[in-house]
Amino acid sequence: MMIKGLSKWSITGALFMCLLVAASYAEEAKKRITIALFPCTDVVMSLKKFHPLVTYLKQETGFDIEFMVSKDSAKFERAIKNGDIHFAFQDPNIYVKLADLYDKNTLVSALTGKGSTSQSGVIITRKDSGINKVEDLRGKTVMFGPKLSVARWVAAKMLFEESGINIDKDLQAYSNGGCCEDVAFNIYLKAVDAGVVCDHFLGEHSKKQKELGMDTKQIVVVCKTRSVPTRVFAARQGVSDDIVTRVNQALLRLDKNKPAHAKILHRAELGGFQRSKDGDYDGIRMLMGVKTTE
DSSP states (O other): OOOTTOOHHHHHHHHHHHHHHHHHHHHHHTOEEEEEEOOSSOHHHHHHHHHHHHHHHHHHHOOEEEEEEOOOHHHHHHHHHTTOOSEEEEOHHHHHHTGGGBOGGGOEEEEOTTSOSEEOEEEEEEGGGOOOSGGGGTTOEEEEOOTTOIIIIIHHHHHHHHTTOOTTTTSSEEEEOSSHHHHHHHHHTTSSSEEEEETTHHHHHHHHHHHTTOOGGGEEEEEEOOOEEOOEEEEBTTOOHHHHHHHHHHHHHOOTTSHHHHHHHHHTTOOEEEEOOGGGGHHHHHHHTOOOOO
């Protein structure tokens, strides 16, 4: 029997096309997406911190997401150019160096626990160190954050320069440490005279430090760096609009007032995400001597 105006072959063809469309969508939903992170701590700790967020993104987007942690800027840049990475979550100093490789219409900035898109580094020391200002650090030992960190390295180094201290000539020694916790413990144990941590660290982690045996009252803040933007989440050029939309919308839906989302954000030490634009990072370009984009 034939449906009026249609042969069995045209019906079969239509069904086949529907199956192709469905299969195509299913394939897209299973598409492997790679998100790269430039960490401010060691690789293992970074993977643990961001595992709940990656799991959430997989569930919300339907994509098979591969999460990688990179500390090698040159290797990362090659991976971006080769199309091996779809998204990157990095400090703004890394973003501005590679801005031409990203789609500037896809930017999403991280929020701090207090909902801000800016942060600072703070120089801390022991209360009994005799160090009361940056100038007192001449001839002392200082532990900065990783060189990928804008607050704990770029802005901190600038603070020393503005205080008339050349870190290569005027300090006894300096090093680039790992997480804020490592820096704080090295100071507490008098392994170094001072160090740079994120401005939110002492307040948010004081309970944990006490549990680990640190008397946090012995740690004091000497000075704060200038404010700098928080991390930026960006898609490389060429990533399809559909993929960007699904991933970005999932990030923007995260709400710290929802218990399930709060757990995800707390583990990653974030307060959420909001849209941003390339011009928001012109201050970092000026700080680093990078040409401002038109």
